[in-house]
Amino acid sequence: MIICLVSYIIVGMIMLGIGISQWKSQKPVGFYSGEKPPAEESVTDIEAWNKKHGMMWMIYGIVIFISGMIGGYIGDSVWSLIPLLGGIGIPVIIMILYHNKLRREYLK
Numbered sequence: 566m567i568i569c570l571v572s573y574i575i576v577g578m579i580m581l582g583i584g585i586s587q588w589k590s591q592k593p594v595g596f597y598s599g600e601k602p603p604a605e606e607s608v609t610d611i612e613a614w615n616k617k618h619g620m621m622w623m624i625y626g627i628v629i630f631i632s633g634m635i636g637g638y639i640g641d642s643v644w645s646l647i648p649l650l651g652g653i654g655i656p657v658i659i660m661i662l663y664h665n666k667l668r669r670e671y672l673k
Contacts, residue, residue, distance in 0.1 A: 566641055573633025573649070580626030588619030596664045607673050614671045621660055628656050 587594040594615050595602040608614050632652020639645040 566637060566645075569649070570633050570637040573629055573636070573652075577626040577628075577630035577633065580622050580629060582626075584619045584622030584624075584626060586619075587615055587622060590615050590619075594618050596660075603672055609671050609673060614667065617667055618664070621663055625656050625660060628652050 591611075593602045593605055593608045593611050596618065603614075605611060629652050632648045635648040636645040636652075639648070
């Protein structure tokens with residue numbers, strides 16, 4: 566259980582780091598590593614694009630951290646899987662939908 570909790574904390578910190586780097590980036594950022602960032606001329610507001618993507622990743626890191634804490638609090642039972650899996654799976658789907666919304670809003 567401790568190893569799982571530490572893993573969630575580390576992963577949450579990595580996601581926070583990704584969010585902070587995207588928030589501070591001067592060039593348009595991509596959503597994930599497999600996607601090329603959009604060209605600067607195709608983004609209507611680069612600063613807003615980057616800040617919204619960065620905030621999305623920072624929130625994801627916090628959700629992972631919180632779900633790990635809840636799962637750790639519940640302890641070694643089947644029920645601890647619900648917050649742990651819910652802290653990773655459901656937010657990814659929401660992030661994909663939000664990214665698609667941002668694409669419609671900020672890309673020419």
